[in-house]
Amino acid sequence: MSETEPLWRSNPLDALDGDTLHEECGVFGAIGAGEAAPLVALGLHALQHRGQEAGGIVVHDPERGFNFARRFGYVRDTFTSQDVMDTLPGDVGIGHVRYATSGSKGGTAIREVQPFFGEFAMGGAAVAHNGNIVNAEALRKDLIGRGSIFQSSSDSECIIHLMARSMGPNIPERMKDALRRVEGAFSIVAMTRTKLIGCRDPLGVRPLVLGRIGETGYALASETCALDIIGAEFLREVEPGEMVVITKEGALISHRPFEQRRPRFCIFEHVYFSRPDSILGGRSVYETREAIGRELAKEAPVEADLVCPVPDSGTPAAIGYSLESGIPYAMGIIRNQYVGRTFIEPTEQIRNMGVRLKLNVNRALIRGKRVVLVDDSVVRGTTSRKIKEMILDAGAAAVHFRIASPPTAWPCFYGVDTPQREKLLAATMSEEEMRRHLGVDSLRFISLDGLYRAVGEAKGRNPDAPQYCDACFSGEYPVSPSDQIARGFRVAAE
Incomplete structure (x- = not known):
């Protein structure tokens, strides 16, 4: 297996993004439609958000075997x-784009970049994972105690090691064994020399969709927009708890390796991530x-x-x-679309400019107006305060914030890069306290019931059996974050 040399692309503006929730990653796979790598690259480009x-991209060619490329920076x-x-x-390949969450301790090392690869008795396999394993620390400790040698700090690497220890007769069976030991959220694309595999955890927390390319080709992706870019037909979502195995000849077999549970899809995908x-x-x-x-x-x-x-994100x-x-409606704030990862060196003066590097107020529209600013969320509040100051500096008569999600008061442990709870504004302040802290004329969040109605649940949220994962708002975690609890984290029920 060969690896092309990585290109380091620094991101001097990362410090400006600390007030935003980031999805951890996106996954994409293609099989049976000719050369896979260009399709995977296009799919990853559509999932760059x-x-x-x-x-990273992994492919297999019968003559040259498995090859992969891993890079820092944008797909483009x-x-x-x-x-x-x-x-x-090669005509089968998978890919992955990432933010660092669990693997952030080694986040600047190329070895942290997925997909991960393993060579087994029946051949090689590569795995790309969207989500987060909440018992990864316990699994890692057990695996290292049994002789496993980890190459990264990513929780996702546990899957490869668990597969290596399985006695299953083939790769899909070994993956089933491995994932039955995993707790948390996982939407996975994987590949062998001849197969493309997709799997979602029993709750279906993170998304995964299936598409058709031509007569015999298939694609798996985190979102349908990645199917659109390659001209693939959207067939359906991979269902919660389902594993699909697709061959180069176009055969598709569906497996149900897990005990059936009531789905809990991430409601914040509707608000912001997708x-x-x-x-x-x-x-x-x-x-x-x-x-x-x-509804708001x-x-x-x-x-x-x-x-x-x-x-x-606040536009729709x-x-x-x-x-x-x-x-x-008016575009009172204009975004600079050309602020990228290869921007100028972040001097202290530039850091102090904050959001002005990315956003600028349309002064001619704002001056003298009472403005309703609609945003997707408030995390730490630092960006919201800077935007408010920009609007007032432009001569606005009043600033009213309306937030298209309930207060984010709890961290996510299922694949979203979330600050510690004490750094979340809503964890320590009431809505009125947040209003005074931000210095705005009014501040209102959509209610949790209102959000549920907007996503199609006419009666709102069922408190006895919530239809979505909404832990970041409610503190009710559908899968107990066992590693975090072992370190002293207290969930809402406690």
Whole structure:
């Protein structure tokens, strides 16, 4: 197995992103549709919003075996040259884009970048994982005690080691054995020399979809937007607790390796993580976010002159708020689309500019107006305060924040890069205290019931059997975060 040399792309603006929740990663796989690497690279490009730190691609060619490329930086900068594609021949391949969460201790090392590869008695296999394993520390300790040697700090590497210790007769069976020992959230694409495999955890916390390429080709992806970019037909979602095994000849076999449980899909995928042009649970993400804005306008009306989104994540909800309230919509804040990872060195002066490097106020629209700012969430509050200051500096008469999610008061342990609980503004302050802290005229969040209504649950949230994973809002974790509890974390029920 050969590896191309990594290119380090520093991100001097990472310090400006600490007030945003980041999805950990996106996964993509293709088989039976000709050269896989270009398709995987395009799919990862469409999933770039799910992970911008690094990416990796693994392919298999009958003559040259397994080959992979792993790079820091954006897909467009690292996987678009013909020189790279020439090192990745083969008609089956998988890929991964990432942010660092559990593996952040070694996050700047190329060995942390997925997919991970293992050579087994029946041949090699590569695995790419979206989610987080909440018992990874216990598993790692046990595996190291039994002689396993880890190459990374990523929780995902546990899967490869568990597969190596399985006595299953083939790769899919070994993966089933491994995943039965894993707790947490996992949407996985994997590959052998001749097969593409996709699997979701029994709760279906993270997304995974299946598409068809031509007559015999298939693709697996975190979101439908990645199927669109390669012209694949969206067939269906891989169901919670399902494993699909696809051959080069186009055969697709569905397995049910886990005990059936009531699904708990991540509701924040609807609010922020997924691209607005994707489909989740049969619903347009864009239409859902517009519905969130409408619901927010019903719950938290205000007299104002303009509704403005905090771009880009707040845009659909702001449109919905405007349509429901009758207050005109306007692009009062403009995003600089060309601030990237290879920007100038971050001097102290540049750091102090904060969000002004990425956002600028449209002064001609804002001056003298009472402005409703619609954003997807408030995490630590630092960005919200800076945006408020920019709006007031531009001459706004009043600033009203409307947030398209309930207060984020609990960290996520299922694959989202979340600050520690004490750093979450809503964990230590009431809504009124947050309003005073941010220095705005009013601050309202959509209610949890309102969010559920917006995503299609007409009766709101069922408190006895919640339909989604909403732990970041409620503190009710559908899978006990055992590693965190062992370190002293106290969940809401305690």
